[in-house]
Amino acid sequence: MNRILVIAEHDQGHLKLATFAAAGFAQKVCAAAGGTFDFLLLGSGLAAAAEGLRRSGAAAVLVADSTELTQPLADRCAQVIADTVRARAATLVVAATSTFSKDILPRAAALLDAGMLSDVIDVRREGDDLTFRRVMFAGNVIATVQLDGPIKCVAVRSAAFAAPAATEALSPVEAVAVDAAALPKFAEFISRETKVSARPDATEARIIVSGGRALKNAADFERLVGGLADQLGAAVGSSRALVDSGITPNSLQIGQTGKVVAPDLYFALGISGAIQHMAGMKDTKVIAAINKDPDAPIFEIADYGLVADVYEAVPELMQKLKT
C-alpha cells in the first residue's frame, strides 16, 4: 500500500495548477498499486488554498502554516516535508516539476535518505514495485527506472498527468504542527523581482506565443510576441538567446533549463529551434513556426511552418486574426 504525500505549490496562496497534475499522478499510482494520498501545503495564511485542494480525492489536506514558511525557503520547507513524511509514514513524496520543487524536494529526499527521480512522465506497477519513465538528455532519451528503498521521491511533469476529477466529498483539512523555533534558518529572504503580468503563466496556458533571436529588442518583443499573445489570451515565452541578451526576463525561458510546457498551441516566432529549446516545448499538441530561415531546425518538429520574416508576418497575422 502506498501512502503518498503530494506537495502542493502555490504563489502567495494562489494554487499552481500543476499541483493537480501531481495529484493525478498520485491517483494513478493508487489505482495501479493501491494506497491513498494526502496533500501537504506549506506557507502562511493558507485557508483559501487549503479549501481549493478539498475536491481532488485526497485522504487529507495537511496544512503547515507558519510565518517562518511565508517565503518558500528550501531549508525550512524540506525539514517540514521530511518531518511530515516520517510522522505519516509516507512511502512516496510527489511534486510537480518547477523551480520550487527542484529546490526543496531533493533536499527533503536526502534528509530522508530517499532516492529521487526528476521529470517523471509515466508510472506503472510491476510486481510489488513501481516502474517509472523519465526524461533525460534534453528530452532525447526516455529512461525506465525503479527506485530502491522504503521512501521514494518523484517530481512529475505536469503535462503528463491529468488532474483528478472533482469529487462531491470534501477532503478533511488537518493542521501540521510546525516547531518554528527548531527549523533551520540558513537563508534569509530579501526580495523578489517579479514582473506583474496580466498574462497567464506559460505552464498553465492553452496557447503560448514564444519569441527567439529574430526579435531585435524588448520593444519589438512586446509589440509582436506580447501583442499576438494578448490578442489570443495567450502566455508569452522566450528562447534562451533573448534572456541572455537581456531582452526578456529569465522567467519566460522555455527549454531544458527553463520551463517545460505542453500547451495546445505553441507559436515559435523567429526561434531557430536549438535542441535545448525544443526539449521544453516538443510535447505541445500543435506547433506553428514562423522563421525566415527555411533550414531552421524548428521546421523539423513544427506542424505548420511558414518561411517568413516575423517583422512582416506577425503584424499581418495579428491584423487578419481580428477578422
Added chain:
Amino acid sequence: MKILVPLKRVPDPDTKIRLKADGSGIETDGVKFAVNPFDSIALEEALRQREKTGAAEIVVVTIGGEECAEQLRTGLAMGADRAILVKTTANPDSLAVAKVLAAVCRKEQPAFVIMGKQAIDDDSNQAGQMLAALLGLGQITFVSKLELTDGNRRARCSRETDAGIENLTISLPAVLTADLRLNEPRYVSLPGIMKAKKKPLEELTPESLGVSAASRTRVLKLERPAGRKAGVRVKTVDELIAKLRHEAKVL
C-alpha cells in the same frame, strides 16, 4: 578561503546522443566529452571570487573512472589549484554523488561549495540540494549573482525562479548551484593547459572516504522518445490561419 567545485564529465552538449542497441546505455564510442556546462559556470564563479577577494584555494572534484581526469585537467587549466578524483566504476545517482561529495567536504572543509544546477546528461537537478542536506548546511539554487559579504562569512545571491529573480542572503559554509546567467566561463589558454599538467591530482575511492557510491536508482532501459514528424509548410499567413482554425482547430 577554500572553494570546492564538483565537476561532472558529460557528453559534449553539441553531441547527438545515440543509444546502445540493447538500450542499456548511451553509445560512448567516438563521443566527445566535456565538463558539464553548468559546472564550468560554477568554476568560473569560483575563479572570479578568488580574483575579487585575493586569496582562495580552488579544489575541483569529480567521481568516476580514470577518464574523468580529463575534465579535472580542464578545470585545472581554467585556474583551479588542485583536483580530486574519487574513483569508482559504479554509476552513482544523485544521492550517491551527494554522499561521496559530503565525505569530500568533511575532509576538505571548504568555505563554500559551488556546482552546476544540473548535469545536462541526466538533467536531474538534485545533487547540490542533497549535498547541502547531508552536510546540514544551507543552499541557494539557480544562482545568477553572487557576492560574498561579512568577511566571507555570508553570501548575498540572486536566484532564477519561475516567478522571476529572488534575492537572498545565506550563512557560509553553504552549497550554491549555478544557473546559466551567473557568468560566461573563460576559455582554457595554452599556458593554462601547460600549468595544469603540474598541478596535483589526488585519487581517492568511496571506500577510502568511508562511503558507498551505490545508487537507489536502477535504470532498466533507455529508449528514444516517439519523435515528432515534420508537418507541412504553408505559403501565406492566410493559409496558416486557415490550418490552425479548421484543420488543427486550436484557434
